[in-house]
Amino acid sequence: MHERLEQLRGGLIVSCQAYPGEALYGSHHMAAMARAAQDGGAAAIRTHSPQDTAAIREACGLPVIGIWKKSFPDSEVYITPSSGDVLALFAAGADIVALDATSRPRPNGGTLERLLEEVRRFSGELAAAGEENGSSAGTGPLLMADISTFEEGLAAESMGFQLISTTLSGYTSYSRQEPGPDLELVKRLAENCRVPVIAEGRFDTPELAAAALQAGAYAVVVGTAITRPHTLTRRFADALKRS
Template sequence: MLKALKGGIIVSCQAYEGEPLYGADIMARLAIAAKEGGAVGIRANSPADVRAIKQAVSLPVIGIWKAQYEGSDVYITPTMKEAAAVAEAGADIIALDATSRPRPHGEQLEEMVKRLKKEYGCLLMADVSTVEEGLQAEAIGFDMISTTLSGYTSYTHKQEGPDLKLVQELAVQLSVPVLAEGRIGTPDEAMQCVRHGAYAIVVGGAITRPEYITKKFVDALGAAVATGADDGHAVPGGHHS
């Protein structure tokens, strides 16, 4: 399964309640579209979405279940409850927050890894934000490491694009595959991740969130129009100020 992911694009098909594309049936259709476009895998949130996508496509599915718990900042598959549910829904790979932050109910990441390996025999992906977290995740048994949470923890800096430095440092220091994920918005950025050592690339919003994609176009056009107006240049279809 890992070989099937190598050098490919994994598409994250996720939508939150209240968003236009929310719903397992819609996520399944997005997964079909991603497969037709050449994706090698799908990342999905919640047992319902994992189950629907597994029925719709034959690609490997990375399953997560985002859940908020009071007193903890960990929300990507934070406890054994969510991990077990995603596994039972059919996920081929389970992704867990593998940061150094305290987990809900005092659960320990190492114990979760042991239980998931023993009870479900699935592959595990560690979503990390630093090199140290990646090294620790490999040491306790994760099968692959992803840069998902770089810039999303209080102790890491959020930059405009992907964290290429983290991708490269993890790729050099780890023996398990390193996946690049987070703020990858263009094919060129995906290629940069590969050049920095990424085993595979996970892309979400740039492919599967039309409201986000539309806003990028709208913002860019708005900025261009504003600049043109400020410079005294004509705007097509408009007038000089």
């Protein structure tokens, strides 16, 4: 198994992301957040944009999972939607790039199969980028499929994704909409897929994260409950207003 994948086994992946208008927006803040997560025992970092990926790559030695969110008028797909986005993240130092692998129509009439073909065509460029920036991209691209249903997970594995994540369960109109994390999806994928299954999406307590591992997850991603203090503060403030 790939060395970086082995480092994720049984571990906590902390999602460090902030956006314009938020107090922690900026690559220096996200690099500090990643170092704090590393100090707390994180096994890897998931982050947004080439800029934050590069800053976190320099700040800590943990594996970095990169994404790049972009909006398009003709598609609901927004997580790393193009092959150019994938290549930019690898060039910035990502060890793994995660992208939307749902069955929804993609921007500009593209297809997931075409995106994967383009990324593989430029695998030589990824190897060269890995040698320059010290990431493991030099051993070949590691791609994570962010999916929302069991069928999408199976399809992603058949397309050659090295990891499958439940990130988008509840965020597509046709996936499970109940509150809380989709432990059933984690369990079904873990029982039926040969590649690592990553649990992500509303795992907001240590107990739920542990339950994901017990359900068969290879690793668990936690974001808001650790790295978005304004959201956590709002929950407390709103509870006090209701009291």
